[in-house]
Amino acid sequence: MAATQQTVDAVRDVEKYKYGWETNIESDMAPKGLSEDIVRFISAKKEEPEWMLDWRLKAYRLWLTQEDQEPDWAKLKYPKIDYQDSYYYASPNLGDAPKSLDEVDPKLLETYEKLGIPLREQEMLAGVAVDAVFDSVSVATTYKKKLNELGVIFCPMSEAIKEHPELVQKYLGSVVPYSDNFFATLNCAVFTDGSFVYIPKGLRCPMELSTYFRINEKNTGQFERTLIIADEGSYVSYLEGCTAPQRDENQLHAAVVELVVLDDAEIKYSTVQNWYPGDEDGKGGIYNFVTKRAACRGKNSKVMWTQVETGSAITWKYPSCILQGDNSSGEFYSVAITNNRQQADTGTKMIHLGKNTRSKIIAKGISAGRSNSTYRGLVRIQPKAEGARNFTQCDSLLIGNQCGAHTVPYIESRNPTAQTEHEATTSKISDEQMFYCQQRGMNPEEAISLIVNGFCKEVLQTLPMEFAVEAQKLVGISLEGSVG
Amino acid sequence: MSLIEIKDLHVSVDGKEILKGIDLNMDGGEIHAIMGPNGTGKSTLSYVLAGKDGYEITQGSVLFDGKNLLDMEADERARAGVFLAFQYPMEIPGVATATFLKTALNAKRREQGLDEIDAMDFLNLIKSKTKELEIPYEMIKRPLNVGFSGGEKKRAEVLQMSLLEPRFAILDETDSGLDIDALKVVSDGVNALRSPDRAFLIITHYQRLLSYIVPDHVHVLVGGRIVESGDKTLAELLEAEGYARFEESEAA
Ligand SMILES: Nc1ncnc2c1ncn2[C@@H]1O[C@H](COP(=O)(O)OP(=O)(O)O)[C@@H](O)[C@H]1O
Numbered sequence: 018m019a020a021t022q023q024t025v026d027a028v029r030d031v032e033k034y035k036y037g038w039e040t041n042i043e044s045d046m047a048p049k050g051l052s053e054d055i056v057r058f059i060s061a062k063k064e065e066p067e068w069m070l071d072w073r074l075k076a077y078r079l080w081l082t083q084e085d086q087e088p089d090w091a092k093l094k095y096p097k098i099d100y101q102d103s104y105y106y107a108s109p110n111l112g113d114a115p116k117s118l119d120e121v122d123p124k125l126l127e128t129y130e131k132l133g134i135p136l137r138e139q140e141m142l143a144g145v146a147v148d149a150v151f152d153s154v155s156v157a158t159t160y161k162k163k164l165n166e167l168g169v170i171f172c173p174m175s176e177a178i179k180e181h182p183e184l185v186q187k188y189l190g191s192v193v194p195y196s197d198n199f200f201a202t203l204n205c206a207v208f209t210d211g212s213f214v215y216i217p218k219g220l221r222c223p224m225e226l227s228t229y230f231r232i233n234e235k236n237t238g239q240f241e242r243t244l245i246i247a248d249e250g251s252y253v254s255y256l257e258g259c260t261a262p263q264r265d266e267n268q269l270h271a272a273v274v275e276l277v278v279l280d281d282a283e284i285k286y287s288t289v290q291n292w293y294p295g296d297e298d299g300k301g302g303i304y305n306f307v308t309k310r311a312a313c314r315g316k317n318s319k320v321m322w323t324q325v326e327t328g329s330a331i332t333w334k335y336p337s338c339i340l341q342g343d344n345s346s347g348e349f350y351s352v353a354i355t356n357n358r359q360q361a362d363t364g365t366k367m368i369h370l371g372k373n374t375r376s377k378i379i380a381k382g383i384s385a386g387r388s389n390s391t392y393r394g395l396v397r398i399q400p401k402a403e404g405a406r407n408f409t410q411c412d413s414l415l416i417g418n419q420c421g422a423h424t425v426p427y428i429e430s431r432n433p434t435a436q437t438e439h440e441a442t443t444s445k446i447s448d449e450q451m452f453y454c455q456q457r458g459m460n461p462e463e464a465i466s467l468i469v470n471g472f473c474k475e476v477l478q479t480l481p482m483e484f485a486v487e488a489q490k491l492v493g494i495s496l497e498g499s500v501g
Numbered sequence: 502m503s504l505i506e507i508k509d510l511h512v513s514v515d516g517k518e519i520l521k522g523i524d525l526n527m528d529g530g531e532i533h534a535i536m537g538p539n540g541t542g543k544s545t546l547s548y549v550l551a552g553k554d555g556y557e558i559t560q561g562s563v564l565f566d567g568k569n570l571l572d573m574e575a576d577e578r579a580r581a582g583v584f585l586a587f588q589y590p591m592e593i594p595g596v597a598t599a600t601f602l603k604t605a606l607n608a609k610r611r612e613q614g615l616d617e618i619d620a621m622d623f624l625n626l627i628k629s630k631t632k633e634l635e636i637p638y639e640m641i642k643r644p645l646n647v648g649f650s651g652g653e654k655k656r657a658e659v660l661q662m663s664l665l666e667p668r669f670a671i672l673d674e675t676d677s678g679l680d681i682d683a684l685k686v687v688s689d690g691v692n693a694l695r696s697p698d699r700a701f702l703i704i705t706h707y708q709r710l711l712s713y714i715v716p717d718h719v720h721v722l723v724g725g726r727i728v729e730s731g732d733k734t735l736a737e738l739l740e741a742e743g744y745a746r747f748e749e750s751e752a753a
């Protein structure tokens with residue numbers, strides 16, 4: 018059997034999705050479907066102030082007028098989504114909100130343990146603060162006290178709306194306005210929770226902040242909303258990881274993440290996305306339509322997006338940077354792995370507004386099985402962006418003969434002093450490389466994992482250490498098959 | 502029973518017969534050399550023994566330690582102790598040489614029911630091996646074979662061999678591209694591995710290497726057949742006379 022064929026078989030076989038079980042907890046659910054009443058229901062459940070409800074309703078009414086304007090420019094194929102066929106609110110039935118971990122339902126903790134999330138005391142030593150989002154409600158926030166003492170606010174979005182309305186009102190929707198795009202508008206109307214982070218002036222946040230999102234309830238769309246503000250001279254590293262149980266039907270996930278970076282501040286935002294990708298025939302899996310954007314508002318501000326995307330049936334995601342402050346910089350590091358029937362259309366937008374703004378894009382796409390992966394990127398240099406620089410590198414790696422990789426880079430420069438560089442490569446894992454590795458005793462799966470990890474090393478290296486190790490394993494798992 | 506028994510091996514590529522009946526027995530402790538002009542099937546033989554795809558075995562058999570080698574996948578053969586030092590080693594971009602070596606070593610250890618090697622033990626092992634082979638330690642941090650010079654690639658192959666301690670090692674023109682100093686170091690590395698339960702098949706078309714690694718048997722491969730076998734003096738004779746007389750008889 019030719020090594021390529023073997024490789025194809027290795028990746029075509031049913032992926033054993035490690036996280037495919039569900040937790041049985043009575044859900045507090047809104048009726049199925051989407052209407053103004055549902056929006057009001059969510060807002061009421063969350064005990065939100067009037068201004069928040071008004072904002073949601075404004076978004077919902079806009080969305081209604083756009084219902085037929087779902088974006089179709091991405092290289093993605095999927096049946097029309099029936100937005101009335103989903104639940105928009107599900108909360109694990111907790112009674113009153115837990116005040117400490119001890120009050121949290123042990124079943125939930127078990128769930129998190131299976132996911133490997135360090136929630137418990139002893140694991141706090143690992144230096145990770147976790148804001149866990151279980152379906153729509155944050156159930157536990159660790160480290161809160163210590164962070165509070167430093168002036169850091171790290172809490173569920175629903176809490177921030179009540180406790181820190183001035184910050185939320187000032188910044189929510191300031192990076193991704195409610196009218197931004199179809200999915201973002203939907204998110205504004207029905208988002209249920211997410212994380213809120215504020216890092217005060219001059220503080221280097223001493224620990225990684227981390228949120229694990231998990232979709233548990235059947236037919237539940239998950240719409241988180243995350244907002245991170247790094248005040249002048251501050252720094253924070255934030256990690257988001259996601260898994261969802263295995264289900265036959267598709268589930269919608271439409272999140273919005275906004276980052277605000279002021280003078281001399283820096284945000285490092287890392288994502289490891291491992292939503293259920295569907296089975297080998299493309300049945301089930303998450304539809305992941307996400308809007309992520311950072312506003313580098315201040316001078317010398319900096320944003321670094323790193324994403325490792327191995328899951329979801331459909332990925333539509335373009336973490337972007339608006340480089341407004343002079344000397345601000347944006348970096349985008351991405352690994353997107355698609356296998357079986359997965360489809361990913363992902364990339365970034367770098368909008369250069371300020372002087373001497375810099376951006377760097379390193380995108381690695383790995384396609385296997387019958388999957389399709391597209392890098393879509395935009396680098397726009399506005400007239401006032403004197404001396405702006407961009408470097409873009411897109412590399413695609415193909416495994417087998419039935420997958421596809423596409424690169425769609427747009428570069429628009431409106432300032433003659435700007436410099437942009439673009440490099441792109443497409444390669445295949447060769448039979449010779451496979452044979453070489455196998456001759457050294459590695460089985461085909463091990464060989465693929467090693468080669469693919471080598472291919473995306475530059476990106477994985479930008480992840481915080483403990484997550485880099487996890488991501489490396491994930492790279493192997495997501496390409497795993499059952500070669501004998 | 503010999504360690505390796507090759508019987509009447511016929512191999513075709515794309516319908517064209519390349520090996521036309523090879524018979525060769527090798528015992529543990531022995532070094533066999535195969536010499537021959539370019540394009541006669543030396544590398545083909547090494548690939549077939551190592552289990553590369555794309556070769557059709559039309560006739561014959563190969564036993565390794567009494568087992569049917571041709572039934573095993575390439576990685577199984579490797580873990581059973583077959584090692585090929587490639588004529589043209591592959592580049593593995595982004596994978597540090599050390600990472601590659603460790604993965605290979607652990608694959609073998611797993612087969613033997615051993616735990617993964619401890620990080621410190623591995624480091625020490627690599628340090629001593631690189632020193633023996635006069636390989637700069639820095640080299641193992643570079644991606645395997647990427648940007649390596651011809652000589653560095655060959656040394657890296659011998660480093661892997663020395664680390665994996667195979668029972669049957671095939672060296673395919675490991676001497677090509679080596680200057681005389683490197684040749685000596687590489688030969689010392691091979692000689693250090695000589696042992697009663699290990700056999701070597703050394704493929705070369707220069708006698709030069711064989712004055713450092715002294716073979717027990719020398720075979721001349723021309724036109725897909727072993728046309729003559731002898732001891733090390735045969736290599737010297739070939740060096741002086743070339744392959745002309747075999748090629749004439751082949752054509753006849
Ligand atoms: N994969 C292949 N496809 C087609 N022909 C091949 C292939 N491999 C080897 N050959 C042919 O087989 C013959 C022997 O090649 P090889 O074994 O590389 O010789 P050597 O190593 O003795 O120089 C040559 O004629 C070569 O062109």
Ligand SMILES: [Mg+2]
Nearest residue numbers: 543544588674
């Ligand atoms: Mg050859």
